[in-house]
Amino acid sequence: MVILFDWLAAQLDKASGEPVYRQLLQLMQQAILTGQLAPGTKLPSSRLLAADLGIARNTVLHVYDQLSAEGYVLSTTGSGTYVADTRPDSAAVGPAPDTPTHDGRAVPEPSPRGDMSVRGQRLIDEAGVSARQWGAFMPGVPDVAEFPARTWSRLQARLWKSASPDLLTYAPGGGYRPLRRALSDYLRVARSVRCSPDQIIITTGIHQSIDLAVRMLADTGDRAWVEEPCYWGARSVLQASGIKLAPIPVDGEGLNPRESDLRHPPRMALVTPSHQYPLGMVMSLARRRTLLEYARQHKVWIIEDDYDSEFRYGSRPLASLQGLDDAGQVIYVGSLGKLLFPGLRVGYMVVPERLVGAFRTGVAELYREGQLMQQAVLAEFIMDGYLTTHVRRMRTLYGERRQLLIDAVTRHFGDALPVMGDETGLHFVLGLPEDCDDRVVTAASYDAGVIVRPLASYYFGKQQRKGLLTGYACVPHEDIAPAFATLANVIEEHAFRAASTPRERAA
Ligand SMILES: Cc1ncc(COP(=O)(O)O)c(C=O)c1O
Numbered sequence: 001m002v003i004l005f006d007w008l009a010a011q012l013d014k015a016s017g018e019p020v021y022r023q024l025l026q027l028m029q030q031a032i033l034t035g036q037l038a039p040g041t042k043l044p045s046s047r048l049l050a051a052d053l054g055i056a057r058n059t060v061l062h063v064y065d066q067l068s069a070e071g072y073v074l075s076t077t078g079s080g081t082y083v084a085d086t087r088p089d090s091a092a093v094g095p096a097p098d099t100p101t102h103d104g105r106a107v108p109e110p111s112p113r114g115d116m117s118v119r120g121q122r123l124i125d126e127a128g129v130s131a132r133q134w135g136a137f138m139p140g141v142p143d144v145a146e147f148p149a150r151t152w153s154r155l156q157a158r159l160w161k162s163a164s165p166d167l168l169t170y171a172p173g174g175g176y177r178p179l180r181r182a183l184s185d186y187l188r189v190a191r192s193v194r195c196s197p198d199q200i201i202i203t204t205g206i207h208q209s210i211d212l213a214v215r216m217l218a219d220t221g222d223r224a225w226v227e228e229p230c231y232w233g234a235r236s237v238l239q240a241s242g243i244k245l246a247p248i249p250v251d252g253e254g255l256n257p258r259e260s261d262l263r264h265p266p267r268m269a270l271v272t273p274s275h276q277y278p279l280g281m282v283m284s285l286a287r288r289r290t291l292l293e294y295a296r297q298h299k300v301w302i303i304e305d306d307y308d309s310e311f312r313y314g315s316r317p318l319a320s321l322q323g324l325d326d327a328g329q330v331i332y333v334g335s336l337g338k339l340l341f342p343g344l345r346v347g348y349m350v351v352p353e354r355l356v357g358a359f360r361t362g363v364a365e366l367y368r369e370g371q372l373m374q375q376a377v378l379a380e381f382i383m384d385g386y387l388t389t390h391v392r393r394m395r396t397l398y399g400e401r402r403q404l405l406i407d408a409v410t411r412h413f414g415d416a417l418p419v420m421g422d423e424t425g426l427h428f429v430l431g432l433p434e435d436c437d438d439r440v441v442t443a444a445s446y447d448a449g450v451i452v453r454p455l456a457s458y459y460f461g462k463q464q465r466k467g468l469l470t471g472y473a474c475v476p477h478e479d480i481a482p483a484f485a486t487l488a489n490v491i492e493e494h495a496f497r498a499a500s501t502p503r504e505r506a507a
Pocket of ligand 1: 208233305336
């Protein structure tokens with residue numbers, strides 16, 4: 001025991017900012033866990049230990065109480081405090097990997113397993129998320145600086161003043177009813193979606209909506225059609241749920257399944273009909289009708305990802321695929337991330353009527369939703385007309401920025417580099433020559449302070465078009481030309497090394 005006293009005295013640092021109580025507790029826990037204080041050892045009386053260490057007896061009493069509450073020691077009235085025997089029970093832990101069996105042979109070592117699951121490792125290996133989320137020319141990001149924060153905070157302050165308990169608890173499955181009503185009105189008018197408020201399920205965004213749809217409608221090993229190329233986030237969510245992905249080519253009219261694809265109906269198909277991500281084409285009406293008929297006949301679930309089609313320049317936004325679906329095979333998913341700000345994390349899904357009950361239960365079981373206060377603020381924001389006004393204002397602003405960026409491209413490169421998919425959304429694809437490595441250009445422009453994304457990274461197969469996803473929405477007008485000059489320098493260095501000017505090379 002003298003050794004314990006000496007060790008504790010040497011370790012305690014009364015001058016440190018750490019309270020003596022916490023230091024002593026941690027030291028005694030350490031001594032018990034390492035066996036320095038063996039099971040059954042009787043601890044010194046609190047009076048003796050306090051005197052020896054020169055600390056208050058109450059401190060020691062509190063430490064002993066805490067050790068007893070956490071199971072390190074056992075106190076018996078009258079007979080003192082003893083170290084409890086908490087050594088792992090070897091029978092409960094099981095044999096070591098190479099313990100000999102009854103017939104004397106060694107049990108084979110189990111194959112070494114890393115920390116990650118196979119699908120977890122794949123998620124990490126193929127991760128698409130960017131380290132930076134703001135700045136020229138980050139694709140897919142709206143101008144959050146333009147968000148009417150004062151209006152939002154006024155609505156929020158008013159609601160908090162009369163916060164009722166039902167706004168502060170868990171959400172009922174599906175989300176705040178007035179928000180579902182406001183969204184169904186908005187989607188009917190703005191996106192020609194056919195739905196009642198009951199069919200709307202509020203989520204934290206498209207990622208969660210896809211995750212829920214997959215968990216509710218598909219099993220591990222089921223196949224899903226995805227567009228080739230497609231959004232990395234959708235790919236990650238599907239694969240992490242154990243879904244096998246079948247990439248389907250797209251052409252100027254959108255999804256274009258081959259004969260061989262059609263022969264194997266998938267469990268689900270994930271499409272971006274109003275604005276193919278990332279290339280930007282629109283699925284033609286004929287393709288939409290064919291896909292819906294195929295889905296009806298083969299019981300394929302279609303997930304329609306309608307992430308940014310409100311921002312259509314030059315003509316009105318196009319109607320959704322869901323609005324044409326008479327068979328109830330389409331799950332429509334959308335988000336307020338691009339309309340308002342991505343950090344809001346509010347999205348919605350519109351499910352066919354027969355799935356409403358199941359999805360409401362599913363969303364509550366899996367994600368235990370809340371944030372009703374935020375949903376209430378959003379409902380008022382929409383009902384008071386602020387969403388429509390903001391979207392209209394942003395459409396004009398982004399339209400101007402898009403034009404400024406296209407002008408900058410033309411000034412630098414003439415028509416040597418095509419601009420693709422620029423009619424809708426927050427980004428376009430700047431085509432690069434086929435022999436140019438767009439990943440290398442992306443990395444070099446990142447080092448130069450400009451963010452773009454390589455088109456090649458959205459493909460599964462080797463048949464990849466080269467280009468850069470270039471976002472203009474979040475870049476102030478005056479920053480567009482200088483930022484593009486930086487990007488153009490990098491492109492020239494990598495794409496046009498052989499010819500003296502891009503125009504010469506194009507000629
Ligand atoms: C095609 C597509 N779908 C979905 C999302 C993400 O949606 P959310 O932020 O609502 O999860 C993005 C974001 O860039 C996207 O490009």
